[in-house]
Amino acid sequence: MKAKITLLPGDGIGPEVVEAAQKILEKIGQKFGHHFDMEAHLIGGIAIDKTGVALPEETLAVCKKADAIILGAVGGPKWDDPNAAVRPEQGLLGLRKELGLFANLRPVQPHPQLMGASPLKESYLEGVDMLILRELTGGIYFGEPREKRINANGEEEALDTMIYSESEIQRIARLAFEIAGERRKKVTSIDKANVLESSRLWRKTVGKVAKDYPEIELENLLIDAATMHLLSRPRDFDVMVTMNLFGDIITDEASMLTGSMGNMPSASLGDALNEFGKQRGLYEPIHGSAPDIAGRGIANPIGMILSTAMMLRHSLGLINEAEAIEKAVDSVLNSGHRTADIAKEDESPLSTSEMVNKLIEKLA
Numbered sequence: 001m002k003a004k005i006t007l008l009p010g011d012g013i014g015p016e017v018v019e020a021a022q023k024i025l026e027k028i029g030q031k032f033g034h035h036f037d038m039e040a041h042l043i044g045g046i047a048i049d050k051t052g053v054a055l056p057e058e059t060l061a062v063c064k065k066a067d068a069i070i071l072g073a074v075g076g077p078k079w080d081d082p083n084a085a086v087r088p089e090q091g092l093l094g095l096r097k098e099l100g101l102f103a104n105l106r107p108v109q110p111h112p113q114l115m116g117a118s119p120l121k122e123s124y125l126e127g128v129d130m131l132i133l134r135e136l137t138g139g140i141y142f143g144e145p146r147e148k149r150i151n152a153n154g155e156e157e158a159l160d161t162m163i164y165s166e167s168e169i170q171r172i173a174r175l176a177f178e179i180a181g182e183r184r185k186k187v188t189s190i191d192k193a194n195v196l197e198s199s200r201l202w203r204k205t206v207g208k209v210a211k212d213y214p215e216i217e218l219e220n221l222l223i224d225a226a227t228m229h230l231l232s233r234p235r236d237f238d239v240m241v242t243m244n245l246f247g248d249i250i251t252d253e254a255s256m257l258t259g260s261m262g263n264m265p266s267a268s269l270g271d272a273l274n275e276f277g278k279q280r281g282l283y284e285p286i287h288g289s290a291p292d293i294a295g296r297g298i299a300n301p302i303g304m305i306l307s308t309a310m311m312l313r314h315s316l317g318l319i320n321e322a323e324a325i326e327k328a329v330d331s332v333l334n335s336g337h338r339t340a341d342i343a344k345e346d347e348s349p350l351s352t353s354e355m356v357n358k359l360i361e362k363l364a
C-alpha cells in the first residue's frame with residue numbers, strides 16, 4: 001500500500017512523540033511492504049511563530065488530501081497570554097471542525113504490567129476495558145456567542161455558549177451504540193441533565209436513539225457522579241459517551257487508570273473518506289505538550305504509538321500491522337521497559353528514543 005500521512009508535530013513534546021511514530025511507521029512499512037509518504041506541517045504555537053496563525057491554510061489543505069493525520073500536541077507557556085488574539089488551541093479546534101471530526105475515540109485498557117503505576121488499587125483495575133467516546137466538534141468549545149465584554153457595572157465579564165443540536169447528539173449516540181454492539185453491549189451516557197438545558201436535550205436524544213438498539217443497555221450518569229464511579233467501579237463501563245467538555249475532562253481522569261497520560265491514544269473520526277474508502281482520521285495521544293518535560297527526550301511515546309496503530313486500523317484497514325504495533329508495546333512492557341512517567345523508584349527509566357528502539361527490536 002502507498003498512503004499519504006500528514007504529520008503535525010506541534011509544540012513541546014509533540015515533535016518528540018511524532019518522531020517516534022514516524023520511526024515505527026517506517027519499520028512497519030519495511031516489514032509489511034508499504035510506503036508511507038510522511039510530510040510534516042505546521043500547527044499550534046510554532047505555526048503562530050512562523051506564519052501568524054495557528055492553522056495555516058497550507059496545513060489545512062494538505063490535511064484534506066491526506067489519507068490520515070498524526071498530531072503531537074499544541075500549546076505551551078510561550079503562547080499562554082490571555083489577551084493574545086491567536087492561540088495554539090485554535091489550530092487544533094479549527095482542524096477538527098474543518099475536517100468534520102465529530103467523534104473522538106479514547107480506549108482505556110490498563111496494561112497488566114503497569115497496574116502499579118496507577119494510583120488506584122490493582123483490585124479495581126483488573127478487567128477494566130472501556131472506550132470513551134467524546135463529541136468533538138460541538139458544545140461549549142465551539143458555541144457562539146463567545147466573548148469578553150464590559151458589563152453594566154463597568155467590570156470585565158466573559159461568556160461561552162454550550163449548545164447542542166438534536167442531530168449532533170444523534171450521530172455521536174448512534175456511533176456509541178454501534179460500537180457497544182461489537183463490545184460488551186453497554187452504553188453509559190454522561191451529562192449534567194439536572195442543571196443544564198443542553199444536557200436535558202442530550203439525555204432525551206440519547207434515550208430516543210437507544211430505542212433502536214434494544215439489545216444494548218443504557219445507563220445515564222451525571223458528570224459529577226461519573227467522575228466518582230470511574231474510580232469506584234471502572235470495570236462496569238464499556239462505552240462511555242459524552243459531550244466535548246466533559247469528555248475532555250473525564251478522559252484525563254481515566255488516563256490515570258493506565259498509570260500515565262503518556263499511555264493513552266486517541267482517534268478522531270468523521271464522515272469524510274480517504275482514497276481507500278476508510279475514514280480520514282486524526283490520530284493523537286490524549287496528552288498535551290507537557291512543557292515541564294519538553295526537550296529532555298524523556299516523554300513516553302506509547303500513547304502516540306498506540307494512536308498510530310489506531311490509524312493503521314481505522315484509516316488504512318491494516319489490521320495485522322496495527323496488531324503488530326500493539327503486540328510490540330505489550331511485549332516491551334512485559335519485558336519491564338519503562339519511561340520515567342511509568343517507572344517505579346527502583347527502575348531505571350528509558351529515554352523516548354531508547355523506548356522506540358526497544359519497540360523496533362520487537363517489531364523486527
Ligand code: NAD
Pocket residue numbers: 013072073074075076077089092260261262263284286287288289290291292293298299300301303341
Ligand atoms: P499535559 O498533558 O501536557 O501534561 C500533564 C502532565 O502529564 C505533565 O506533568 C506532563 O509532563 C505529563 N505528561 C503528559 N504527556 C506525557 C508523556 N507523553 N510522557 C510523560 N509525561 C507526560 O497537560 P498540561 O500540562 O495541562 O498542558 C500543557 C500544554 O498542553 C497547555 O498549553 C495545554 O493547552 C496543552 N494541551 C494540548 C493538548 C493537545 O494538543 N491535544 C491537550 C491538552 C493540553
